[in-house]
Amino acid sequence: MNTLSKLQLYMTGRKALLPGSLVLSAISALTGMAPYILVWFIIREFITAGGISSSALVQKYAWWAAGLAIASILLYFLALSASHLAAFRVECNMRRYAMKKIVKMPLGFFDNNTSGRIRKIIDDNTSITHSFLAHQMPDLAATVVMPVTAIVLVFVFDWRLGLACLLPIILSMSIMSFMMGKRGRYFMQRYMDSLEEMNTEAVEYVRGIPVVKVFQQTVFSFKNFYNSIVRYKDMVTKYTKIWRVPMSVYTVIINGISFFLVPAAILLIGHTGNYASVILNMFLYILIAPVFSQSIMKSMYMNQAFGQAKEAIDRLENLTSEKQMPVPAQPKSINKHDIIFKSVSFSYPAANKKAVDNVSFSISAGKTVALVGASGGGKTTIARLVPRFWDADDGEVLIGETNVKDIEHKELMDHISFVFQNTCLFKTSLLENIKYGNPSATIEEINRAVDLAQCREIIDRLPNGLNTKIGTEGTYLSGGEQQRIVLARAILKNAPIVVLDEATAFTDPENEHLIQRALGKLTKGKTVLMIAHRLTSIKDADNILVINKGKIAEQGSHKELLMKEGIYTKMWKEYQKSVQWTIKASSNNFSQHEEQGVENLANTFSEK
Numbered sequence: 001m002n003t004l005s006k007l008q009l010y011m012t013g014r015k016a017l018l019p020g021s022l023v024l025s026a027i028s029a030l031t032g033m034a035p036y037i038l039v040w041f042i043i044r045e046f047i048t049a050g051g052i053s054s055s056a057l058v059q060k061y062a063w064w065a066a067g068l069a070i071a072s073i074l075l076y077f078l079a080l081s082a083s084h085l086a087a088f089r090v091e092c093n094m095r096r097y098a099m100k101k102i103v104k105m106p107l108g109f110f111d112n113n114t115s116g117r118i119r120k121i122i123d124d125n126t127s128i129t130h131s132f133l134a135h136q137m138p139d140l141a142a143t144v145v146m147p148v149t150a151i152v153l154v155f156v157f158d159w160r161l162g163l164a165c166l167l168p169i170i171l172s173m174s175i176m177s178f179m180m181g182k183r184g185r186y187f188m189q190r191y192m193d194s195l196e197e198m199n200t201e202a203v204e205y206v207r208g209i210p211v212v213k214v215f216q217q218t219v220f221s222f223k224n225f226y227n228s229i230v231r232y233k234d235m236v237t238k239y240t241k242i243w244r245v246p247m248s249v250y251t252v253i254i255n256g257i258s259f260f261l262v263p264a265a266i267l268l269i270g271h272t273g274n275y276a277s278v279i280l281n282m283f284l285y286i287l288i289a290p291v292f293s294q295s296i297m298k299s300m301y302m303n304q305a306f307g308q309a310k311e312a313i314d315r316l317e318n319l320t321s322e323k324q325m326p327v328p329a330q331p332k333s334i335n336k337h338d339i340i341f342k343s344v345s346f347s348y349p350a351a352n353k354k355a356v357d358n359v360s361f362s363i364s365a366g367k368t369v370a371l372v373g374a375s376g377g378g379k380t381t382i383a384r385l386v387p388r389f390w391d392a393d394d395g396e397v398l399i400g401e402t403n404v405k406d407i408e409h410k411e412l413m414d415h416i417s418f419v420f421q422n423t424c425l426f427k428t429s430l431l432e433n434i435k436y437g438n439p440s441a442t443i444e445e446i447n448r449a450v451d452l453a454q455c456r457e458i459i460d461r462l463p464n465g466l467n468t469k470i471g472t473e474g475t476y477l478s479g480g481e482q483q484r485i486v487l488a489r490a491i492l493k494n495a496p497i498v499v500l501d502e503a504t505a506f507t508d509p510e511n512e513h514l515i516q517r518a519l520g521k522l523t524k525g526k527t528v529l530m531i532a533h534r535l536t537s538i539k540d541a542d543n544i545l546v547i548n549k550g551k552i553a554e555q556g557s558h559k560e561l562l563m564k565e566g567i568y569t570k571m572w573k574e575y576q577k578s579v580q581w582t583i584k585a586s587s588n589n590f591s592q593h594e595e596q597g598v599e600n601l602a603n604t605f606s607e608k
């Protein structure tokens with residue numbers, strides 16, 4: 001399907017706007033040609049019909065010329081209005097369509113596509129199609145109609161002068177098609193790729209400025225951003241050099257049609273001896289020549305705009321064509337709250353190894369299973385298969401007796417509370433943030449969740465209590481405090497299944513203690529799948545799975561695993577050492593010991 005047909009799909013119900021704009025623009029172009037002929041009539045009156053004696057006729061021609069010029073402008077205005085209406089409609093529908101598709105994407109889609117990237121692809125590409133439809137499309141009709149009419153005219157008046165006019169046009173169009181051919185399209189693609197790359201790197205650069213300042217590094221530490229600018233500059237410079245000669249020749253020829261006409265006219269006068277008629281026609285041709293140059297220039301930009309619009313639609317389609325989360329044809333409801341993994345395997349798209357490899361385990365309703373193991377082992381991926389961030393490639397993930405693929409998205413989400421590694425609080429009131437877990441909760445229920453999540457002292461300290469807006473007017477919360485607010489949200493949701501990903505990582509001891517209490521309240525009586533690096537927090541789990549390279553390397557309770565003297569035992573010993581070091585470190589060398597402990601822990605796995 002070509003670019004215009006694709007854009008027409010987004011017109012929904014007002015499909016006539018765009019063709020209407022083209023027709024109005026074509027009529028405007030035709031009307032705009034008429035004054036040239038009328039001026040030619042006036043000149044003819046002066047040269048052949050005795051000048052002043054025919055002033056009434058001259059005036060009549062002049063009025064018609066002025067009237068038609070005004071009519072042409074008005075028609076063009078109407079054409080622009082119609083094209084703008086079409087453009088706004090298409091832009092709006094494109095954004096809606098993209099957003100509708102994106103909200104249906106699996107949750108894992110947002111891991112690989114940052115919010116910045118999604119925003120840029122949608123915003124920038126819909127804006128490109130807007131300016132193409134609103135501004136360039138009306139010119140398309142004029143670009144076709146004006147030169148065709150002008151060519152007919154020049155051949156009607158004097159075919160020999162017409163040929164002299166046509167020669168530079170053919171030459172310039174050949175140069176233009178050389179510039180806009182395969183090479184031009186290739187450049188456009190690379191140009192937009194480089195812009196996107198530069199943009200992504202620029203966002204990364206701005207995000208990293210605090211780190212650069214803290215570590216006293218120069219901006220050159222942002223090699224990727226620097227390299228993306230250099231690559232862009234090199235590509236544009238190379239392309240400009242390729243275009244330098246053809247573009248100069250093209251510009252000279254297209255603006256110099258008159259220089260082809262004068263020698264042709266001299267030859268014609270010598271040949272026919274009809275001085276007045278040749279000069280008169282030559283005036284018309286000189287008047288019309290700018291029409292050609294303008295039209296060809298416009299068509300050059302038009303070609304470029306078409307290329308950009310095509311590229312913009314392709315990029316938007318690429319984003320939205322990613323596989324959506326399949327919706328069950330006959331949804332089943334959740335009858336029990338145990339979680340069962342049956343020979344589950346999963347690979348990330350484009351990855352060459354399995355992130356989860358033939359994993360089987362079960363969590364009875366109300367019990368807790370913890371995942372531990374080396375970084376990159378696959379713990380997060382396993383946990384995320386339960387709320388369908390992605391679907392398993394092989395095997396089954398069941399809740400009760402129902403495969404998660406057969407459960408409607410809303411029902412699945414209603415039954416699971418997911419506490420992420422990175423807390424996400426919205427820049428609104430704490431009340432709104434907590435209420436997100438259950439929008440219909442009463443204020444009593446909210447207050448209860450606040451108490452259970454150990455958030456009361458946070459709320460009491462803030463000037464407007466629960467109504468305090470966070471992230472504004474200097475009201476900020478520490479990482480541990482944010483974590484507790486997120487737990488209040490999860491407690492309010494009161495889902496029977498809880499998935500916890502590193503909930504206590506990176507918090508200070510005081511906050512950890514409070515978070516542990518809040519977690520105790522959240523998980524009480526629930527089916528829990530939790531990932532934790534602090535082994536003390538999962539010591540009491542009903543079952544601990546040691547995950548290594550996507551597989552279950554060991555499993556059992558804390559005691560059973562210690563008796564096995566395997567990976568877990570090593571991990572536990574290393575962890576104990578690091579805890580002791582931390583205590584010793586209160587007097588000296590804290591960071592050195594802590595780092596050493598973490599390193600030892602990491603080595604345990606690299607040895608495996």
Ligand SMILES: Nc1ncnc2c1ncn2[C@@H]1O[C@H](COP(=O)(O)OP(=O)(O)OP(=O)(O)O)[C@@H](O)[C@H]1O
Binds near residue numbers: 348349351378380
């Ligand atoms: N969105 C993603 N796209 C592609 N590969 C991914 C993605 N997320 C994780 N991986 C890869 O899958 C493997 C398992 O990663 P996962 O995050 O599940 O491990 P983990 O045990 O939770 O690690 P950590 O303890 O560091 O969080 C790793 O090799 C990782 O590089």
